[in-house]
Amino acid sequence: ETGVTQSPTHLIKTRGQQVTLRCSSQSGHNTVSWYQQALGQGPQFIFQYYREEENGRGNFPPRFSGLQFPNYSSELNVNALELDDSALYLCASSSTMQETQYFGPGTRLLVL
Amino acid sequence: SQQGEEDPQALSIQEGENATMNCSYKTSINNLQWYRQNSGRGLVHLILIRSNEREKHSGRLRVTLDTSKKSSSLLITASRAADTASYFCASFSGGTSYGKLTFGQGTILTVHP
Numbered sequence: 001e002t003g004v005t006q007s008p009t010h011l012i013k014t015r016g017q018q019v020t021l022r023c024s025s026q027s028g029h030n031t032v033s034w035y036q037q038a039l040g041q042g043p044q045f046i047f048q049y050y051r052e053e054e055n056g057r058g059n060f061p062p063r064f065s066g067l068q069f070p071n072y073s074s075e076l077n078v079n080a081l082e083l084d085d086s087a088l089y090l091c092a093s094s095s096t097m098q099e100t101q102y103f104g105p106g107t108r109l110l111v112l
Numbered sequence: 113s114q115q116g117e118e119d120p121q122a123l124s125i126q127e128g129e130n131a132t133m134n135c136s137y138k139t140s141i142n143n144l145q146w147y148r149q150n151s152g153r154g155l156v157h158l159i160l161i162r163s164n165e166r167e168k169h170s171g172r173l174r175v176t177l178d179t180s181k182k183s184s185s186l187l188i189t190a191s192r193a194a195d196t197a198s199y200f201c202a203s204f205s206g207g208t209s210y211g212k213l214t215f216g217q218g219t220i221l222t223v224h225p
Contacts, residue, residue: 042200056212090155099143101213
């Protein structure tokens with residue numbers, strides 16, 4: 001157990017809808033990163049939040065957005081869902097002085 | 113897009129045998145990490161090797177890094193059925209306030225009892 005929690009565990013949405021995924025970071029960690037993992041693939045970096053600001057972004061469109069709160073928890077929002085957004089979404093927390101990221105169990109999103 | 117490639121894509125061995133997985137990456141890195149994933153769940157950190165290190169051990173795990181070839185290998189000795197999982201290498205790039213992991217596509221390891 002890493003101490004990183006995510007909710008919900010599973011979610012079904014239809015194309016065009018919006019979704020919000022949540023992540024609580026491990027105690028003492030101030031950085032949260034989000035990854036998308038399509039079936040049979042490795043995780044891909046979406047973005048990272050540090051001190052409530054986006055601190056780096058991967059090759060994802062602006063309809064993927066996020067927030068980080070003062071308690072370092074985070075949300076991932078995806079607007080105008082597409083079928084290809086179906087994936088496991090992983091949140092990882094870390095300390096700014098550490099390079100190891102600790103992953104939560106993920107949220108599996110299915111877009112119909 | 114994925115930066116790294118892993119080889120083999122799938123590996124099937126008997127309990128007690130050793131398992132070797134290889135990984136290549138494309139750009140300069142701060143370090144390279146290996147993660148394990150069971151049944152599409154969260155990733156578990158196994159080991160980290162820095163760019164100035166060549167070999168590192170942790171229990172039954174041995175990792176090597178060759179920065180000139182941009183490659184790494186993970187060896188699991190005396191494998192157990194419980195080692196059955198997907199294994200991913202991830203290159204880490206960034207600084208102290210920002211860093212991202214770039215993952216390979218993974219190796220599916222099956223250990224038969």
